[in-house]
Each structure stands twice: as C-alpha cells, then as structure tokens.
Amino acid sequence: MSRQVQRPQLSIVIPAYNEEQNIGPCLDDLMTFLVDQEGIDTEVIVVNDNSVDATESEVISRQQRWPSIRLVRRKPPGGFGRAIRTGLQFVRGEVIIIYMADRSDHPRDAKRYYDTIMEGYDCVFGSRFIRGAEVNRYPRVKLWVNRLVNKTIQWMFWTPMNDLTNAFKAYRAGVIDLCGPYRSCHFNITLEMSLSALISGFRIKEIPIGWEGRTWGSTNLRMREMGRRYLCTLLMLFFQRVLMSDDVVAEGKRDPGAAIEVFSDPKGLETADHT
Ligand SMILES: Nc1nc2c(ncn2[C@@H]2O[C@H](COP(=O)(O)OP(=O)(O)OP(=O)(O)O)[C@@H](O)[C@H]2O)c(=O)[nH]1
Numbered sequence: 244m245s246r247q248v249q250r251p252q253l254s255i256v257i258p259a260y261n262e263e264q265n266i267g268p269c270l271d272d273l274m275t276f277l278v279d280q281e282g283i284d285t286e287v288i289v290v291n292d293n294s295v296d297a298t299e300s301e302v303i304s305r306q307q308r309w310p311s312i313r314l315v316r317r318k319p320p321g322g323f324g325r326a327i328r329t330g331l332q333f334v335r336g337e338v339i340i341i342y343m344a345d346r347s348d349h350p351r352d353a354k355r356y357y358d359t360i361m362e363g364y365d366c367v368f369g370s371r372f373i374r375g376a377e378v379n380r381y382p383r384v385k386l387w388v389n390r391l392v393n394k395t396i397q398w399m400f401w402t403p404m405n406d407l408t409n410a411f412k413a414y415r416a417g418v419i420d421l422c423g424p425y426r427s428c429h430f431n432i433t434l435e436m437s438l439s440a441l442i443s444g445f446r447i448k449e450i451p452i453g454w455e456g457r458t459w460g461s462t463n464l465r466m467r468e469m470g471r472r473y474l475c476t477l478l479m480l481f482f483q484r485v486l487m488s489d490d491v492v493a494e495g496k497r498d499p500g501a502a503i504e505v506f507s508d509p510k511g512l513e514t515a516d517h518t
C-alpha cells in the first residue's frame with residue numbers, strides 16, 4: 244500500500260552550518276509560533292552542511308515534539324547556495340520560505356509572508372531598510388556594502404525593492420519551479436532567486452521585517468570571496484533582463500505540462516501521452 248504524503252501548507256528551508264547553540268531555539272520559536280499558536284501546517288527542512296558540532300542532534304531532539312521537522316544531511320562540498328538548492332528538492336508545501344538558523348529572522352514575519360502569499364502574491368520580499376523595519380546589531384561595514392550593492396541593483400533593475408540580497412523571502416512553489424533550477428553555490432543564490440522572480444514578472448510584495456545580528460557563532464559570509472560571485476550572478480541576470488526579457492517573461496508563464504510525447508500504435512492511429 245502506498246503511503247500518501249499530504250502537502251503541508253508551508254515549507255520552511257533552513258540552511259545550517261555549525262549552529263548548535265542557535266538551531267534549537269530557532270526551531271522552538273518557529274514551531275511554537277507557527278504550528279502550536281497559529282495552527283499552520285508547516286514542515287521545516289533543516290539542511291546541515293557537514294557541521295562539526297551538535298547541530299544535527301539539536302534538530303533530532305525536536306523531531307519528537309514536531310514530527311514535521313525534517314533533517315537533510317549534505318555531502319561535501321558545502322555552501323549556502325548548495326544547501327538551499329538541496330532543501331528545495333525536498334519541499335512539499337505550496338508556499339516556501341527561506342529562513343536563517345542563526346535567529347536573525349522573526350517567526351512573526353514568516354507568518355506575515357505566508358499571509359501575503361495567501362492574499363494572492365507570488366513572492367514576498369522582506370526589507371530591513373523601509374519604514375516599519377527593525378534592525379539590531381547589523382555589522383557596520385557589512386551594512387555599508389549592503390546599501391551600496393542594493394542601490395546598484397535598484398538602478399540596474401529599475402526596481403524600488405531595496406533588500407534583494409537578504410535570503411529570508413517567501414515564494415510560491417510554482418515560482419521556484421518556473422525560475423529554477425538555480426545554479427548558485429554560495430550566498431549569490433539570494434540574488435539569483437530574487438532577481439529571477441523579479442525579471443520574470445511575478446507579483447512581488449515588499450514588506451518591512453525585523454532582523455537581529457547573531458549573538459552566538461560566527462559569520463559564514465566572507466565578503467571578499469563572495470564579491471565575484473555576486474557580480475557574476477548580477478551581470479547574468481542583468482543581461483537576461485536587457486537582452487531577452489521577452490523569453491524570460493514567457494518562461495515564467497509557461498505551462499509545465501505543455502509537452503507531450505506522441506506515439507503511433509500498430510493500427511496507424513496516433514496516441515499521445517503527457518511526459
Ligand atoms: N547548510 C549550510 N548552511 C550555511 C552555510 N553557510 C551559511 N549557512 C547558514 O546560512 C545562514 C546564514 O549564514 P550566516 O553565517 O549567518 O551569514 P550572514 O547572515 O550573512 O552573517 P551574520 O552577520 O553572521 O549573521 C545561517 O543559518 C548559517 O548557518 C553552508 O555552507 N551550508
């Protein structure tokens with residue numbers, strides 16, 4: 244007898260690397276609020292990338308209380324983008340949120356994302372830099388680089404959205420299917436996901452969010468190593484937008500079941516089957 248897996252309302256992908264002190268409270272806060280309090284049928288997929296600490300056991304210890312917490316272990320090579328891409332292969336929900344393990348994001352914003360998608364939007368992009376946002380402990384140099392990069396993106400893509408490099412965003416599952424498969428291996432996936440949805444013409448809402456700088460552990464984002472990767476992704480999408488936006492928009496609207504294989508049977512009659 245085949246086991247029917249019911250589709251959860253919401254899938255949350257959490258990449259985690261050496262977050263033993265953060266991942267437990269992160270899951271507790273998220274599940275207590277979304278599942279126990281708000282009653283949203285939520286699955287969480289934690290993607291552990293060769294952590295050398297107790298990240299995995301912290302996740303496993305929460306699975307008895309919340310069986311919809313799933314743990315995915317990747318083989319090397321690691322990388323933020325690779326972890327998100329792996330997580331996206333496991334999701335089953337209609338709405339997908341990318342969420343950080345270091346407790347920088349707020350569960351209440353995840354709920355607001357979910358509600359906004361339910362209103363009819365395809366994507367929700369949180370911004371830490373619009374009225375109503377609340378940001379604490381943002382490292383100064385990083386903030387300066389962030390503002391410069393996002394200003395450049397606004398100018399290149401002619402968009403008012405001003406925090407496209409932040410990973411914490413929500414997408415309807417269909418958007419991920421139509422814009423993917425993604426190729427970025429590192430933090431540049433944040434741009435690949437957000438900008439490809441933007442240039443494909445999906446309905447996106449930007450809302451203010453809260454953000455907390457980490458209080459335990461160390462950053463995995465090495466700005467010097469990431470610069471060339473961000474630049475490459477940015478230029479690729481910029482040229483797609485400038486030189487072939489008609490194709491990009493058409494791809495975003497395509498019907499995934501549009502191709503059929505045609506067979507001819509022995510009687511000479513043609514039959515068709517969906518691929
Ligand atoms: N699986 C996996 N997760 C990662 C990897 N790199 C980062 N992460 C996770 O991705 C999230 C964001 O990484 P951070 O190191 O916090 O990067 P950041 O937010 O730019 O840096 P901070 O200012 O320190 O917060 C965290 O939950 C990390 O545990 C990786 O290579 N693999």
Ligand SMILES: [Mg+2]
Pocket residue numbers: 343345347457
């Ligand atoms: Mg962080």
